[in-house]
Amino acid sequence: MKRLNEVEDPRRRLLIQxxxxxxxxxxxxxxxxxxxxxxxxxPATLPVDQSVYRISGQATINGQEATLETRxxxxxxxxxxxxxxxxxxxxxxxxxxLRGDSxxxxxxxxxxxxxxxxxxxxxxxxxxxxxxxxxxMRVSTxxxxxxxxxxxxxxxxxxxxxxFCTCYGVTDIAANADPExxxxxxxxxxxxxxxxxxxxxxxxxxxxxxxxxxTDQELALxxxxxxxxxxxxxxxxxxxxxxxxx
Numbered sequence: 001m002k003r004l005n006e007v008e009d010p011r012r013r014l015l016i017q018x019x020x021x022x023x024x025x026x027x028x029x030x031x032x033x034x035x036x037x038x039x040x041x042x043p044a045t046l047p048v049d050q051s052v053y054r055i056s057g058q059a060t061i062n063g064q065e066a067t068l069e070t071r072x073x074x075x076x077x078x079x080x081x082x083x084x085x086x087x088x089x090x091x092x093x094x095x096x097x098l099r100g101d102s103x104x105x106x107x108x109x110x111x112x113x114x115x116x117x118x119x120x121x122x123x124x125x126x127x128x129x130x131x132x133x134x135x136x137m138r139v140s141t142x143x144x145x146x147x148x149x150x151x152x153x154x155x156x157x158x159x160x161x162x163x164f165c166t167c168y169g170v171t172d173i174a175a176n177a178d179p180e181x182x183x184x185x186x187x188x189x190x191x192x193x194x195x196x197x198x199x200x201x202x203x204x205x206x207x208x209x210x211x212x213x214x215t216d217q218e219l220a221l222x223x224x225x226x227x228x229x230x231x232x233x234x235x236x237x238x239x240x241x242x243x244x245x246x
Contacts, residue, residue, distance in 0.1 A: 045227040046089050053225055057084025057100065074108030074116040080126065087222065094118055094132045095222035102126020107138075123157040129214050130154075131167075131222050139164075143205075144196035147172035151187075152223075152230070154214040163209060165193040167219055168231050175205035182206070189232050 046053060051072040058081040059066040072078065072088050080086055084100045098104055107120035120138040121130065131152040139146040141157035144164065151169020155162065164173060166187040175181035177198040183206055185192045193209040200207070219230050 043221050043224045046092075046225050048092060051088050051090065053087040053089065055084075055086050057081055059084055059086040059098070072106070074106050074118045076106050078102075078104045078106065087225070089225050090118060091116075093135065093226055094130065095226045096131075097129040097218060097222060099127040099129075102128065104128060123155055125157055125159075127156045127213065128154070129218055129222065131219060131226070131228070133228065141196075143176055143198050145174050145176055152219050156213065160197065160199075162196040163193070163212070164196060165190055165209075165211060165214065167214070173206060178202055178205045 043053075049071075050068075052066060052068050052070055055066055055068065060079050061070050061072055062077055064070075066072075066078075066086060072090050074090065078086065078088070078098055080098055080100050080102045082100050085097065087095075087097050089095045090106060096104075103124040103126055105122040105124065106118055107122060108116045109119040111117050118132075118135070118137055120140065121128070122140045124142075129152075132148070132150055134150045135148075136150065137148050139148055139153070139155060141155065141162040142159045143157075144162040146153075146155075146164060149170045149172075151171060152167035153169070153171065154165045154167060156164075164171075166185040167190055168187055170187075171185050173183050173185060173194060173196065175196050175198065180203040181196075181200075183194075185194070190211045193211050195207050195209045197205050197207075199205075216230065216232075223230055
């Protein structure tokens with residue numbers, strides 16, 4: 001992961017600095033123009049009738065090619081092609097970045113009023129960064145089941161290994177193959193990333209991991225799309241090392 005001063009595109013480096021400093025929320029014209037030139041629109045709360053903020057490459061919703069006009073709802077399946085990415089919001093409060101070669105099922109349940117809510121995210125393969133607040137749900141992969149209590153998290157899934165970072169908030173993590181391998185993480189700022197596997201032995205299928213492949217700036221971006229900010233304050237320089245030693 002690159003530090004801020006190692007980002008190749010100078011426009012993107014300036015954008016990260018502006019986002020970190022809160023210039024978008026201040027409505028400064030220069031920052032807004034810069035965001036539009038790189039991301040295609042100002043990173044601010046999406047309109048209620050819009051789900052997709054940006055698509056890079058190719059993404060599909062329920063097998064149909066996604067566009068900026070596509071609506072994404074609980075119950076939908078989102079997939080991305082290689083070297084692609086989609087940034088989107090569901091139900092106005094769940095905001096996500098799905099990276100390339102990913103397959104995500106947004107599981108749904110009906111509320112007492114009959115509307116559809118998200119009650120789970122099933123990441124079959126790929127990489128997902130997500131934020132939500134005050135909304136309990138479940139994240140499942142091939143090797144792990146994670147209870148989310150309203151938080152920011154990053155997850156990578158393949159058939160043999162799950163990487164999970166509780167960026168902030170509280171999560172309950174369990175290995176699917178071993179009821180003895182479970183833990184609760186309370187994190188303020190990427191405090192305890194983990195690997196979860198199936199075959200390390202009883203009580204040993206969860207281990208500490210480094211902090212990889214996601215940034216505070218990305219979290220700030222997707223929080224902005226649902227009208228929130230991250231619960232921590234971070235410096236202009238991006239980080240590139242784990243939050244603790246292992």
